[in-house]
Amino acid sequence: MLDVESIRRDFPILNKGVIYLDSAASSLTPEQVVLKEMEFYREYRANVERGVHRFSQRASEEYENAHDEVARFIGAKGRENVAMISNTTEGINLVANSMDWSKDDKIVTTVIEHHSNFITWLRVKQRYGPEVEVVKSSIEGIFDLGDFEKAIDDSTKIVAVTHVSNVLGCIVPVKEIAGIAHDHGAKILVDGAQGVPHIKTDVLESKVDFLAFSGHKMLGPTGSGGLYISDTELEATEPLCIGGGTIADVSIDDYTLAVPPMKYEAGTPAIAQVIGFGEACRYLNRVGMENVEAWDLKLANRLLDGLSEIEGVEVFGPKNPRQRVGLATFNIEGMNPHDTALTLDQEYDIAVRSGHHCALPLMKELFKADEGNARASTYLYNTLEEIDILISAVEEIARY
Ligand SMILES: Cc1ncc(COP(=O)(O)O)c(C=O)c1O
16 A cells, blocks of 8 residues: 555645645656756756767666656557657647548547547548547446447547546546457557556557657656557657657658657657656656555545535536546536635635636536536545545535
């Protein structure tokens, strides 16, 4: 079991008097990651893969080690399968822009997607004409796999689904959906922004073709993220940008791209962030993702039980905590979610997010309302006592 008190000592920001329940937007960063980034600036600040001098050599070594660490963290075969990018959004855009599209193609996605994994595909439709079919879930975010079987056919080029909804907290059966996609020769892209931080990830086991995820949601620095590309897709997947750092050779009228991952990392990369991201994966590995998952379930249980029992509070997402991560969206009857979040911040020192959470299709189609809701999202440094304080605060606000 995870030792939350010892973990909390690695996050001095937790001493600022705020109960941080907004990790789904961006997690906090432990000292180990902050220090690793500072080490780069203090000890070997130089560009990577470009210099023979010692600073550049050391920076390159740390940069490459970070790739290995991130690749291992998601169960990838090697560093060539993971491009370091700035966030999940960039990863999804890279894949969408790299494919050749025609109006006879089909894209299958779902109603619970974050805008990053939704409008990217709508733009492909607007530009090149493929159909975008949107699979619906129940109001709790539970899918019927039969709906994917109906939607995915031989014209489907890609299935783009999230692993975990940032609004409902529900866990989507991506491995089963990958199986259906592959039966029809379609690729599968998983939005791992909320899944990778909370659930042990094994890309080889789930057989996904692409997995986009954000370092800043899993203890890493802002500006860090990863895109996993399976072996079979590495050759065909084009970089979003090319230029310095991405080539094997250039002549006056031609060029050859470097081998992956370098072909995806154009220009001077976010070196400190990538090195910090590697350290974040090291940290999570030390804690153990199975321990993160177990703690998450405890927090989810307490959050769900507590909020559901308050009169005048509606809680969204699956009723069964085993079908979700430690994240709950809710509304207090008669209260705008932004007012709820503001009151929690100003009067109770609790940070939660409010609004549509970049998931307007979900708000409009499932909830028939677009003003959104308030969201409390946890991570490994949150305690059960903090959840109890949130529940008492929401109870008090709902009462008056
Ligand atoms: C499910 C999901 N997908 C994609 C994103 C976009 O992540 P980023 O802003 O790091 O690109 C988020 C961010 O909240 C998310 O929750």
